[in-house]
Amino acid sequence: MTSLGRHLSLGPNAQPPVPFDNFVVALSPPDCLLINSVESGDANGVAVALRLGANPNVRKRVILGVKVYNKAVRRKSWFNGDEQEKGFGSSETHHKAVLGESALVQAMIRNDVAVVDTLLQAGANVNAEVEWKIIKSRPVWTKEVWRKVQEGSWDVSYKFESALEFALGVGWAFDREGHVSGVMTLNLRKLGDLWINVSGAMVKLKDPVANETLRTVRVKKNPAIVRLLLEHGAWPSKEAVATVARDKDPDMIxxxxxxxxxxxxxxxxxSSRQKSVGW
Structure with a gap:
């Protein structure tokens, strides 16, 4: 079993450092507490985690572990005649870890102004790129599918230039081929609808089945959160300013x-220590 595989099977209190793809898979107890507290809306837990040394820029980890077959075949059910996809040939268990949503993004998704303020006061980077990946379940994981997963081709990837652009819905959704998903990008920009990973600081997806890998949320544009981001040094891009002008929301303007x-x-x-871009 690989080191990442061993990590996937560990209990909740065991957190050995596992370097992987230029980041450490394991999270410290304060970092775990911070993410879990943000996701549950526990402002006191957030404060405790930060006092214990949690990183205000921490991102959750998503670890996918699946049984990979040589190929897939379709076979009819004995009972209803429906065809089902089944794995064929030998199989091996493989793992892949990626960085998920940040604590700041999770607080913004919850529309939690107080926690957003706390994270910004603690040093959360308002101008860091915001991105995460989503994987769906599969009836069968084949070597070809897994090769693409290893290369980073997850089902959906979200990208925003900064937390401010995330707050304004100015972002992109990409499909597994790396192409812009028109429908999902439109849903994001018009309605605020997007997919996020399931709850938890360490999301362990072991042979996931349908609906086990993601949640659907609707992000609201909150002027109070946008104000906090701007006051903590967010750099408005031309597209961000254009979006505010186009929306004609008097409170946001x-x-x-x-x-x-x-x-x-x-x-x-x-006495200015802030940088203004495009406005």
Whole structure:
């Protein structure tokens, strides 16, 4: 069994460091507490985790472990005649780990203004790229399918230039071939609908079945959260500003104008430490 395979089978209290794809799969207890507290809306747990040294930029881990067959064949059921896909030939268990959603993104998904503020005060990076991957279940995992998973071809990948663009729904959804998914991108930008990984700091997907790998959420554009991001140094891109103008939300426009004026006054006073881009 590989080191990642051993990690997948460990209990909740065992967290050995496992380097993988340029990041450590294991999370420290404070980091686990932070993510779990953010996801459950436990503001006190968030504060405790940060006092214990949790990284405000921590991202959850998603570990996929599946039995991979040489190929798949279709066979009819003895009872109803329906064809079912089955694995054929020898099989091996393989694992792949990726980084999931950040604590800040999870707080924004929950529309939790207080926790967003706490994370920003603790040093969460508002200008870091936001991205995560989603995998769906399969009737059979073949070597060809697994090769693509290893190469990073998961079913859906979300990408946003920053937390601010995530807050405004300015992002992209890509399919497993790396092409923009028009329907999912439109749902994201118009409705705020997207898929996220299931709850937990360490998401362990072992031979997952349908509906075990993801959740559907709707993210609301919250002017209070946008204000916090801007006040903590978020850099508005031209597309972000254009989105606010196009939406014609008076509360959001007011936030941008007020923060912009505040930054300009600070510059005049010679005390600005923020950078404004495109506005």
């Amino acid at each position: 007011r936030v941008f104008n007020e923060v912009q004026q505040k930054i300009r006054r600070s510059k005049i006073q010679g």
